[in-house]
Amino acid sequence: MRIGIVCPYSFDVPGGVQFHVRDLAEYFIGDGHEVSVLAPADSDTALPDYVVSAGRATPVRYNGSVARLNFGPVTAGKVSRWLDHGEFDVLHLHEPVTPSVSVLALLAADGPIVATFHTSMVRSRTMQTAYPLVRPSLEKIAGRIAVSEDARRTVTTHIGGDAVVIPNGVYVDRFARAPRRPEWLGTPDRPTIAFLGRMAEPRKGLPVLAAALPDVLREIPGLRVLVAGPGEVEQVTAGMPPGVAEACEFLGAVSDEDKASLLASVDVYVAPNTGGESFGIILIEAMSAGSCVLASDLSAFSRVLDGGRTGELFRNEEPAHLAQALLTLLRDPERRAVLAEAGRQRARHFDWSVVAAKIMAVYETVIEGRSAVLNQPASRWSRFLRGGLGR
Incomplete structure (x- = not known):
């Protein structure tokens, strides 16, 4: 399976989401899958072979901390090129409403998309600011994961819909x-x-x-x-x-x-x-x-x-x-x-052998669902929506 994973936070500074993305990618690579990770990083940062830099990040106060994010037209171009080159079977976005590369990938991508929500907060100004921008694209996400019940509650409160709880993993x-x-x-x-x-x-x-x-x-x-x-x-x-x-x-x-x-x-x-x-x-x-x-x-x-x-x-x-x-x-x-x-x-x-199996099950379900939709015989009404009648 070709898996694309997007981390919104810079790989220059260690953090829980970065470690989660790193360990998940390495577990799937060890299991024989092709994995590419897109994340912000300075040009002089030593990165694993499977990580592609989306460019330098900017420090932003977020969720009681300082997150290093990357956003803008230049970054959007890098995201689009990464998606085109990757031809991924599934795209896994982390924190898809945090204004960074995950949002840009969500806006640009088409195909089976899974999103993991890590954040737990009662009220988020950043999330409220970003939400109108990404709301139309959130319907693209076919599989939603929350790392805890607290993160799931954030999804249901601020974004709507639901998510399956799959915790962070540890070796x-x-x-x-x-x-x-x-x-x-x-x-x-x-x-x-x-x-x-x-x-x-x-x-x-x-x-x-x-x-x-x-x-x-x-x-x-x-x-x-x-x-x-x-x-x-x-x-x-x-x-x-x-x-x-x-x-x-x-x-x-x-x-x-x-x-x-x-x-x-x-x-x-x-x-x-x-x-x-x-x-x-x-x-x-x-x-x-x-x-x-x-x-x-x-x-x-x-x-x-x-x-x-x-x-x-x-x-x-x-x-x-x-x-x-x-x-x-x-x-x-x-x-x-x-x-x-x-x-x-x-x-x-919480061992990765347990956690990764649950995430892979979400991937497979989303891919199968996408395939079923694409292979479904077109009805007269759906052909009309695509401009297919009268041709």
Whole structure:
């Protein structure tokens, strides 16, 4: 099968949608399919062979973050040429109403089209602005996928129609086989916890964790907080309570291999995110690596953690409750072990072998539906609509 996948966000900056597109493409390539990915990227960005650059992206504030998007007539020309050259059996658009290359591909494409919606939000000015532009073309989408119930609710609220829920995927075994690193392992006196995310982005929740840490450090003064992710250390530590910055070890942006080892090594992975999350792929990665997870009780996170059965939940944006839950886990290794094992089992449901099979089933259904329409005998009325009568 020839598969075209469009990512609206730039491959220059890592993100959940980019990782999803990358892993899906590589899984299908490994399964013998021909896959081409179109995404924004600077000219000097090293890209996999299967990725075609749509040109440099522009930073735009979107969904509580900064997204790098690409739009305009020059980009539209690149999209059309990519579509013509690809002759895809199915076109898979991600975030088809985000004003970037996915919208341009939707406007230009014809044929079997599948769309995946990742975003979860109550109200989106960007989506409301883009919607009138793409509304007529949304009828082209024959298969709609949402990565979570929260993302599906965004579709039904802002766009209309419905979508099948197929979650994000993880290469579970890659995380399960990750070696533990001695420098990141905790001890009873010096346990380790980890935070991964863009440090300066408020919705990732580092300020919430920082506000909770004084209570934890009073009880466990040797606690080590391993912080991984992009951002300026001086900027994020400037407002931290006294003593908290000293407990933090800033690792910067880490590779996929180091991320897996970090998650496999720490006593607890903490996800203090405050909102704007439609799924929570990092939770699945942590559970795959065998980490005990402590996360805010966002609805998306609660669903991933099966309502708290495969990870501990604390009340969102309540540092005191986070501190209490973290102290309880750090003092109870047996509880951590139980949650970690439950997490390992839960993560298997999100392995790419499971997720990709569901996405392929959508592709096949859409292709078969398109073929049935094209092969349907034309009625007198349909011939009239195409100008076929009287010839």
